[in-house]
Amino acid sequence: xxxxxxxxxxxxxxxxxxxxxxxxxxxxxxxxxxxxxxxxxxxxxxxxxxxxxxxxxxxxxxxxxxxxxxxxxxxxxxxxxxxxxxxxxxxxxxxxxxxxxxxxxxxxxxxxxxxxxxxxxxxxxxxxxxxxxxxxxxxxxxxxxxxxxxxxxxxxxxxxxxxxxxxxxxxxxxxxxxxxxxxxxxxxxxxxxxxxxxxxxxxxxxxxxxxxxxxxxxxxxxxxxxxxxxxxxxxxxxxxxxxxxxxxxxxxxxxxxxxxxxxxxxxxxxxxxxxxxxxxxxxxxxxxxxxxxxxxxxxxxxxxxxxxxxxxxxxxxxxxxxxxxxxxxxxxxxxxxxxxxxxxxxxxxxxxxxxxxxxxxxxxxxxxxxxxxxxxxxxxxxxxxxxxxxxxxxxxxxxxxxxxxxxxxxxxxxxxxxxxxxxxxxxxxxxxxxxxxxxxxxxxxxxxxxxxxxxxxxxxxxxxxxxxxxxxxxxxxxxxxxxxxxxxxxxxxxxxxxxxxxxxxxxxxxxxxxxxxxxxxxxxxxxxxxxxxxxxxxxxxxxxxxxxxxxxxxxxxxxxxxxxxxxxxxxxxxxxxxxxxxxxxxxxxxxxxxxxxxxxxxxxxxxxxxxxxxxxxxxxxxxxxxxxxxxxxxxxxxxxxxxxxxxxxxxxxxxxxxxxxxxxxxxx
DNA sequence: CTTGATACCGTTTTT
DNA sequence: CGGTATCAAG
Numbered sequence: 001x002x003x004x005x006x007x008x009x010x011x012x013x014x015x016x017x018x019x020x021x022x023x024x025x026x027x028x029x030x031x032x033x034x035x036x037x038x039x040x041x042x043x044x045x046x047x048x049x050x051x052x053x054x055x056x057x058x059x060x061x062x063x064x065x066x067x068x069x070x071x072x073x074x075x076x077x078x079x080x081x082x083x084x085x086x087x088x089x090x091x092x093x094x095x096x097x098x099x100x101x102x103x104x105x106x107x108x109x110x111x112x113x114x115x116x117x118x119x120x121x122x123x124x125x126x127x128x129x130x131x132x133x134x135x136x137x138x139x140x141x142x143x144x145x146x147x148x149x150x151x152x153x154x155x156x157x158x159x160x161x162x163x164x165x166x167x168x169x170x171x172x173x174x175x176x177x178x179x180x181x182x183x184x185x186x187x188x189x190x191x192x193x194x195x196x197x198x199x200x201x202x203x204x205x206x207x208x209x210x211x212x213x214x215x216x217x218x219x220x221x222x223x224x225x226x227x228x229x230x231x232x233x234x235x236x237x238x239x240x241x242x243x244x245x246x247x248x249x250x251x252x253x254x255x256x257x258x259x260x261x262x263x264x265x266x267x268x269x270x271x272x273x274x275x276x277x278x279x280x281x282x283x284x285x286x287x288x289x290x291x292x293x294x295x296x297x298x299x300x301x302x303x304x305x306x307x308x309x310x311x312x313x314x315x316x317x318x319x320x321x322x323x324x325x326x327x328x329x330x331x332x333x334x335x336x337x338x339x340x341x342x343x344x345x346x347x348x349x350x351x352x353x354x355x356x357x358x359x360x361x362x363x364x365x366x367x368x369x370x371x372x373x374x375x376x377x378x379x380x381x382x383x384x385x386x387x388x389x390x391x392x393x394x395x396x397x398x399x400x401x402x403x404x405x406x407x408x409x410x411x412x413x414x415x416x417x418x419x420x421x422x423x424x425x426x427x428x429x430x431x432x433x434x435x436x437x438x439x440x441x442x443x444x445x446x447x448x449x450x451x452x453x454x455x456x457x458x459x460x461x462x463x464x465x466x467x468x469x470x471x472x473x474x475x476x477x478x479x480x481x482x483x484x485x486x487x488x489x490x491x492x493x494x495x496x497x498x499x500x501x502x503x504x505x506x507x508x509x510x511x512x513x514x515x516x517x518x519x520x521x522x523x524x525x526x527x528x529x530x531x532x533x534x535x536x537x538x539x540x541x542x543x544x545x546x547x548x549x550x551x552x553x554x555x556x557x558x559x560x561x562x563x564x565x566x567x568x569x570x571x572x573x574x575x576x577x578x579x580x581x582x583x584x585x586x587x588x589x590x591x592x593x594x595x596x597x598x599x600x601x602x603x604x605x606x607x608x609x610x611x612x613x614x615x616x617x618x619x620x621x622x623x624x625x626x627x628x629x630x631x632x633x634x635x636x637x638x639x640x641x642x643x644x645x646x647x648x649x650x651x652x653x654x655x656x657x658x659x660x661x662x663x664x665x666x667x668x
Numbered sequence: 669c670t671t672g673a674t675a676c677c678g679t680t681t682t683t
Numbered sequence: 684c685g686g687t688a689t690c691a692a693g
Binding site: 377441442 | 670
Binding site: 383 | 684
């Protein structure tokens with residue numbers, strides 16, 4: 001049995017010799033050269049985890065393993081790209097030769113190749129979170145028009161969350177409701193109905209949400225024995241990065257594909273920060289139980305941070321209950337420097353002033369902006385910072401807010417391509433159809449249904465039957481002119497989708513109806529046209545349209561920002577979650593006050609330990625200098641709250657950090 | 669049915 | 684201060 005091969009890679013290759021011994025420390029070397037037993041690599045923050053994985057791949061290649069027989073699973077696209085780029089540097093083997101990516105992106109590929117027995121056509125499209133939520137909202141309104149109007153009932157978002165959590169933790173809806181939302185127990189039957197109809201709608205429209213990519217991947221492996229066997233044999237080595245952040249589905253996928261125990265799992269239980277997405281750090285704790293003869297490798301020498309920062313981080317780790325998890329200490333390897341500094345400030349504005357004041361000092365000392373990163377627990381905590389940076393003309397790059405692929409004009413354009421690719425994706429159709437005058441969701445649906453009926457009759461693509469008599473009859477007069485131009489563009493896209501490259505297809509969409517349309521709609525249409533052009537450029541990296549569409553949906557800001565626009569010398573602002581796996585010479589951690597970090601909301605459901613892990617992740621990003629700012633007052637709606645420094649800091653031995661107060665009055 | 673205006677709600681983290 | 688749910692007019 002043979003499935004798609006990603007490239008024709010020559011079988012017998014000579015790799016440039018890699019000196020493993022002198023490029024790795026003993027701990028790393030042991031893991032890199034591990035035998036074929038299942039392996040669990042416990043690598044603390046900054047200990048060279050990526051380096052170890054990279055060299056492991058190189059080692060396998062040198063031992064004669066074909067790149068196509070290695071599966072590399074990571075948590076973010078960025079991590080996958082970075083690792084394979086480093087492998088390429090090291091060995092010269094191009095990254096396309098490997099199967100590597102996030103669980104979701106590999107799942108997307110699996111579904112396309114093997115989804116048909118589950119009712120998923122190869123041309124299915126992926127919905128992002130907001131698409132998925134609005135589809136669910138439609139379903140709820142349809143099944144029970146009154147449900148969402150009652151303010152005591154849970155909102156769509158909550159229900160979506162609940163359904164998603166149940167799927168990701170392999171629990172029944174009932175169990176999740178009773179476990180996490182017992183006060184909604186009376187709605188259990190409603191939830192079940194909503195969930196079931198939601199699934200049916202997805203199938204009918206040939207769309208998948210994020211969870212489907214994992215759930216169906218697992219189902220494929222469980223139900224199609226020959227497919228499972230193929231991958232079990234094909235992947236002689238499975239490397240899993242950030243194993244502590246896998247959920248039960250992902251763990252099962254790995255167990256199934258890795259049925260021959262050809263698994264190397266890498267992670268750090270102290271850095272598990274995705275439990276709200278179903279991640280279960282017990283996966284990493286139980287790995288040795290599930291896989292007999294697991295070799296455990298510990299990598300504890302830290303190359304990233306100064307001893308002062310590490311002592312601080314170790315102090316945070318020591319706050320965990322003894323015996324909980326694997327790790328105890330990170331051993332420093334660098335020379336001494338200044339201890340972390342806690343700066344107490346009055347409020348958010350003073351916080352911004354304090355940080356900028358210090359940044360100015362750092363620039364005078366010869367640092368450049370790109371060495372400095374500002375971290376925070378939640379996006380909104382960076383608001384004052386953004387305003388003040390803008391005011392003072394300090395260039396910064398923020399990986400949040402409206403992200404490149406989430407801008408309205410990008411989504412509008414992508415929707416056109418999506419619809420051309422999967423004409424049953426009615427949400428994609430609605431997205432652009434509703435832009436036309438006098439067309440709202442009701443009219444759009446009528447046009448769509450009419451066109452769909454025509455298409456079923458004639459066997460033509462829905463894009464062509466949009467101008468059939470029955471469909472045209474539903475188009476309001478005011479929209480007729482736009483309609484002609486729109487449908488002409490769509491037809492062009494459909495045609496091109498057959499045999500042209502993705503970038504040609506996207507380009508067609510970008511110069512068609514939509515380019516005329518945005519001129520009349522947006523004052524800054526030049527900027528938007530530029531964005532559309534960079535989207536065309538981005539599409540140029542893909543040879544397959546579905547791969548492109550999938551990646552666009554699966555990509556977060558981090559990757560899009562850095563991939564669409566070149567890197568510049570700018571200050572970085574990012575959440576701690578997004579900073580995971582990265583390191584920066586200078587780190588500022590905002591809002592290090594109790595109630596902000598740990599975030600009060602997050603502690604409602606036993607979240608304190610995870611907040612502490614997140615705090616640990618935050619402080620271990622810093623290489624040379626770590627600053628934390630703790631506002632004393634916070635505006636909470638109408639009233640003001642008084643806050644103390646984070647309990648994670650207060651619990652520490654005071655000799656582990658220094659404290660300062662910011663005096664200078666803000667300049668405004 | 670669409671569109672525009674007004675009231676009000678709420679503000680974690682992401683594939 | 685923001686965005687969105689809801690309502691009334693065209």
